Amino acid sequence: MRAETTRFLNDRLDWNLLRTYLAIMQERSLSRAAARLYVTQPAVSQALKRLEDALGRKLIERRGTHFVPTQAGEEVYRIASDIYGTMSQLETGLDERTADITGSIRLLTVSRIESRVYDEFLAEFHSAYPRIDLQIEVMRSSDIISSLLQKTATAGLSLCRTPVEKLEMRCFLRQRYAMFCGRYHRLFGLSQLTMEDLLAENFVSFTSDQIGDSLSPLTVFRDQRGFTGRIVASSPSLDEVRRLIYAGYGIGCLPEHIVKDDLARQRLWRLPPEEGLVDVDIHLLWHRDRKQNAAEKAFFDAMERCMQRHALAERL
Known part of the structure; x- marks a missing residue:
């Protein structure tokens, strides 16, 4: 009976619902999850309800503008993170073109970023794209933002208290x-x-x-x-x-x-x-209008997969 129930759940569960749930948990906000996924907040709320209905469990308890994941919600998040990580590795493993991508990345960063997740990301990225050259320069936050505005670098890991016009910003640590x-x-x-x-x-x-x-x-x-x-x-x-x-x-x-x-x-x-x-917060910053080469596109795709796989609290 349990096997039949499991098969039924596998058939009716939409991966996009889990992807949306990952964004909700990582952003800790329905509105920020909607902005990250480029959809409306009602669409995120509806996706959450559909996932809860499909699983027959309450995943999030709302408390005003904040929410707290239930025990089931924590477990679904753990499993969804593992699934996303496996799918990301499958995508890279099957793409025979990754080893052929060449180009340079100029990454600007503040000093002393200590994160096991970040270290492992760099190792995995080099393994997947061995012909991409990576140049990392340590700068003050103000100089990083100035360089990005001048479009002289791929991205920056920097402190940034308020949004800067023309720069995209994602909290990394x-x-x-x-x-x-x-x-x-x-x-x-x-x-x-x-x-x-x-x-x-x-x-x-x-x-x-x-x-x-x-x-x-x-x-x-x-x-x-x-x-x-x-x-x-x-x-x-x-x-x-x-x-x-x-x-x-x-x-x-x-x-x-x-x-x-x-x-x-x-x-x-x-x-x-x-x-x-x-x-x-240390943010991943980049200029939204700067044209990206193939290496830079691969870098941002890999960073997105890394941030999807690891919640903010896990990255330190």
Whole structure:
């Protein structure tokens, strides 16, 4: 009886419904999923309802403008992700032309992107397209955006607080920033600290940590909480900001996942608030009107498959 039910489900289940569900789960928004798939929001809502009806399970519980996946919804997402990944590999494996595609890709990126998914994407892309040359240059976010607007690069992985006219933007990584001090700072090793204990401390800052710039939410946080310390050291480089914090110049903000080893080795000390400060996104950016060569088209197709296969939270 179960085998007959399974065959019946296989016959009536539309893969496009699973593809839409993947977009909903990864974007965590019906409207953003619709924009990503280039369809209307009612079409996405209808696809979700059809999938729930086909499976006989509630997949998403709506709570105002937000939603939470049910246990069944989480399981369907896991299975759909595996299916999509397998289909993507099948597509590349059967395309005999991939090894023949040549050309160059110029990718601009901010420093210190640490992501297993990104590393594996690069490995898989090179395996599928061995004759494509990849040039990666590390730049500040503002310089990346400027270069993309001038159409001198294929794409960029960059901070970008607000949409930029003529640039397409897809969130690739979401980093949670928190507050830290270094081994040579007077607060190092102290437990039960409160926010009030930090208000007069001097800061180490990113040079992009200014109102209107890419990391300005960190400035807004300091202003809203009433910090009175001054900025005593700064750098555009994450590694140099981390070095200055370690050296005791002041407290500062860093991505949580970047400094796990520093915390384990007691080079840095986590400060309040426990939940961190703010999420900062790294986006995949490209100029929508720039003509793409065959290599660049292959790159964007592969990136799309990667982002479809791995939810945002899985990419760090």
